[in-house]
Amino acid sequence: MNKYILRKEKIAEALKALGNTGVVYIPVKNKRGLVEYKELGKDASASDIRLDCKPDVPPKGILFPQTEVLFTFKEMGGKITVTPVKIEDQEKIIFGAKPCDAIAITLLDKVFCGGKFTDSYYKARREKVTVFTIACDGPADSTCFCPSTGGSPAATGGSDVMMYDMGDSYYAEGITDKGRKILEALKGQLGKPNSAQEKRKEEIIEKAESAEGFSRKITEESIGKLDSSFDSKYWDDIARRCLSCGACTYYCPTCHCFDINDEPGNKRVRTWDSCQFSNFTMHTSSHNPRTAKAQRLRNRYYHKFKYSKENIGRYLCVGCGRCIALCPVGLDITKAISEVK
Amino acid sequence: MSGNHAAEGADAGLVSCEAEPRFEPKIVAFLCNWCSYAGADLAGVSRLQYPPNIRIIRVMCSGRISPMLVLRALKDGADGVLVSGCHPGDCHYLKGNLYTRRNLQLLRSMIDYFGIEGDRFQMSWVSASEGGKFADVVKTAVEKVRKLGPNMNFKVTDSQDRSE
C-alpha cells in the first residue's frame, strides 16, 4: 500500500532527504520570469520551488543536454587515440514534473533506446533518473492540449511517483518499483491519506479523464487527414510567416534532433539542432531536399503526428503547447493540423 | 582580477629568469604592411628593445582587420590584441586606416561594456620611420595587459557550461 501524504510545509525537508540519494532538479522561476529546472542546492533553494504552473523549459536538457562532448581524440604522428568521455552516472531526481513532460521522457526513451541501435549516452543518464510528477487540475494554461495526444492532466506515463494536489498537502503514490522504493525511504516525513483525501484523488483523476476545460484540441480525424494533404498549398500559406528560428524545437520536450561536429580542443561535440534551420538537410552538392520553409514546417508537424505513429506507434507530441506559446509569429500546431485540407 | 596571477598564469608561458615569475601575456599584433610592419622592422634593425610578448601578423592594411578577427583572437586565448596601421592620411590605400578607426573604435567600448577589460584591445598609428614609437607602443601595450592578468572571460569553466 504505497500511498502517502506529503504536507506542503514539509516539502523542503523531503527535498533535503531526496538530496542524499542524488541530485534533485526542481522547477524555479529564474531572474527573467522563466520557470525552468535548476539543481537544488547549487542554483536553487527549496523555498523558491514553483509547483503551481507548467515550467516554461522542459526537463529534456537534464537527459539530453544541449551541448555534450562525445569523445576527445589526440593525433601523434598520424596515429590517433580516441578517449570516450566517461558517461556520468549520478542519480538524478526530477521533482515537480508535469504529466506531459513525464510522458515526453518515455517518448525520448523510445527514440534513443528503441530500434536497432541504442544511444548509450542517453541510456546511461536515463537509468539514473527518477521522476516525481504532479498532476494538473485541468489545462495548465491556454496552450495545453494533452488529451488530444493520448495524455491527460493526471496521466502517469513516465512517472515514478505521482502526486495529486490536496490543497494543504500532496497525495503521493508510487507508480514504479523505483518510485515505491524511494517513497518508502521517505516514510519519516510522510503521513497516511484519510478517506477524504482518497476521494479527492479519485475526483482529480476522474476530472482528468473527462478532459474538461480543454478548448484547444486536435481530433483523430484531422490527424488522419494528414495522409492526403501532404501537397496542400495550406503549408505554403502558413509557413510564409515562419522565421526559421529554432525556438519551437528547442523548447519541445520530445524534439530530439542533433548535430555532431568536431570542434577546437580535439573534441567531437553533439549539440541540439532544429529541422527548421534552412541548412538542416543541405547536401555538400548544394541539393537541399527541404529547402523551402513550408517543407520544413510540414516535416515537423508530420514527424510529430504521422511519421512517429508509423515508426514507434505513438505520437511524438505530448500536447504541452510550448511551441504555440513561444513562436514569435504565432504558428499553432493544433490550428494547422485541424485546418489543413 | 588584479591579484598576482603567477600561479594561474602557469600555462601562459612563464619567463623564470627573474626571482619571482610574473605573468607574460600573449598579445596578437596585426601590423599593416606598409607602415607599422616597416616600423617594427626599423625597431629591430636599430636594436631597440621591446617585450617579446607580441605575435606579429602582417596584413596588407589595417582596414583588413574585421572586428571578428579581434574577437576570435581573444576567444582563442590571446590576452590582448594590438592593431597598428599608418597615420590617418598616410594610408597606402588612402582610406584603409580611416575605416579601421571607425570600425574598431566601437569594438573597444563594446568589449569594455561586456566586462572584458577594454585595455585588452589596443590600436596605434606607427609610420615606417617611427621605430622608437613602435617599441614604446609595444611596451605600454604589454604592461597594460600584464596588469590585467590572463584573459579568463572566454574560458569554459564547468559552472558556466550548460553541457553539465
Added chain:
Amino acid sequence: MSDETIRAEAKKALRDRGLKCVIGWSADGTPFFAETEEDIEKLSFNQLCANNLVPYLTKEIRSQRGKTRDGKEKIVVPVGIVVKGCDSKALLLLLNENILSRKEIFIIGIPCTGVADRHAGGALYKKCVKCAMRNPVVFDVLASEKVQEDTRGYSEIEAIEKMTTEERWKFWKEIFADCIRCHACKRSCPVCYCDECMLDPTDIAIRPDTTAEEKAHRPRWVERSVNVPENLLYHLARLPHLTGRCVDCGECERVCPQRLPLRLLTAKLEKDVKEIFNYEAASEAGQKPLIAMSCLEDDNGFIM
C-alpha cells in the same frame, strides 16, 4: 478607426498598383499576407501587432529579383506593407542601403501608441513606454493622425556602464549562460538580411559550382557548442554588423524565448555611435551608412 483606413488604402493600392500582396497583421496579431481583396478584410492593427514585418518584405522583394532565362532583369511586382514607427525606420535603413527600392514598395504607415509584450501577458512592451519613433518616417499614406513622441533615454545603459568591470562581466556572463542559440533574434532582425551568416557555422550558401576549397576553408567563426564563450562571441560579433544600422525596433528582445535583455546591447551601440560619430541610424532618407564612410576628422580616441 485606423483599420478601415488600412483596408481601404490597401484595397486601392492592390488594384491601382497591382501589388503582389499587402503584408500586415491579422486581428490576433500574427503576420498576414493579404493577396486578394477579401484577404484585405482580415487586415487590422491593435496592440498585439508587435512583429516587425520588414524581414518578410525583404524576402518577398528579393525572391523576385534575378535574371530571366534570356539575361534580362526580372520585373519586380511591388509589395505593400503596413508599418509602425519603428518598423518604418528599419525600412528607411534598407532603402538607404539600396537593398529595397522605393518604387517597389507601397507603405501604409500607422502612428503607434505601443504594442504588447507577449511575455508580460499583454502589458505594454518596455520599449514602447518611452518611444521616440512612434510616427512612421517613410510612408505613402498614413492610417491615422500622428501622435506625440517621447525623447530617447539611455538610463539602463548608463547604469551598466557605472558598474565595475567584474560586476559587468558577472552581469553578462549570467545572461549568456542562458542563451540557447535558437537564432530567433537574428531571424527576426530587419537589418539582418545576409544570405550567409558568419555567426551560424551551418549557414553556408552552397551553389552547384562552389568548389571544395570554398566549402572546406570557410572559417567557422562561432562553433555550434552552446556555452558562455561561444554565446558571448555570437552576440559580441553580431554587434559590429549592426553598427549604425540598428534602429532599436526591439524585435530581438521581444522574440527571445529566454527573455534575454538584448536591447541593452543594441542600445549601447546606438549610444556610442551617437556620442562618437554623432550619427543616428535611418535619421533621414539617402543617409550614407556609417561604416562605409571614412572621415579624416574622426578623433583618435584611445588610439596611441
Added chain:
Amino acid sequence: MSSENRYIPQIAEITNIAQETTGERAVKTFRVVFKDKSVQMEFDDRKPGRTCMVSVFGKGESMFAISSSPTKKGFLEFSVQRTGRVTEMLHELEVGEELGIRGPYGNGFPVDEWKGKNIYFIAGGIGMAPVRSVMNYVVDNRKDYGELHLIYGARSSRDLSFKAEIDALEQEGAIDVRQTIDVEEPGWFPLDNKNPEQAKFEPSCRKFTGFVATTVSAMKCNPDNALAVICGPPIMIKTAIASLAKLGWKDEQIYTTLENKMKCGIGKCGRCNIGGVYVCVDGPVFTYAQVKKMLNDQ
C-alpha cells in the same frame, strides 16, 4: 550489446591510396585496415553496398559506401570524391595515416534474392562506388547469376574511375561493359540524346557519347528475368529509370540508393528522413517501387 557506445569510431590505417581521377572533383580510393582485427572480421561478413561513417578527426564525419566487395577480406575500400570539408581533408591524408570508421550501416543490396537473374549495373560518376562493391561480389559468385551488364557514365573520359579493374573484367568476359561520357570525344560513338532508340552501332562498340539514360535506351536492356542497380546523381537516376520504364521494366526490378545528409548514421538525429523513412537505417538501398510510395520530399 546495447550499451556499446555507437559514436566511437574504430581506428583504421590507410594502407593504399589509388588516384582514380584528377582535377577539381578528383576521386581517390582509400584502402584501410582496422587496427583491431576482430573488428575487421565483423565487417567482412557484410552485404555489399553497406555504408560507413568515415571520421577525419578535426574536420568531421561523412557517410560513404564501402566500394570494395565483401568477398575481398581483411580490408575496406572507400572511393571518395573531393567535394567538401571532410573529403578535402581526406584527400590530403597519406598512406600510413589513420582515420576513424563507424558502421557498417544501411541495408546493402539484397544479393541473395537476385540469384539466377540477369543484372544491369547502371552507374553515373561517383555512383560507381556502391555499384563496384555489388558488381565485384556478383562477379566473385558468377555461377549464381545470369548475364551481367555494366553501363557506366561520367562527364568526360578523364572522370571514369576504376579503369584498370573494369577493363580486366571486360577482358575476362565476366561483364558486358559499356561506357559513356557527356562531352563528345574522338573514338566515342556519339548517340543522339533526343531519340536514342534509332542509334545504329556494332554490338561490339563499347564507348559512347551521351547521357547514361540515352545509353540505357540505346542498349535496349531486356527486362525479362532481370533487375537493374542504378546509382548516381538524382537527375541521372530519374532519367535512367524513365528509359527503363519505356523498355517495359517494372518498378520492383529497379534498385537504387538514395543519398541524404547524415550525421549519426543510426536513425537518431532526425535528418535523413524522406517522409517517415530514415535513409541511414531503412536504406540507402530501395526499390523504385518503395521510392515512388515515399512522400516526395526530394
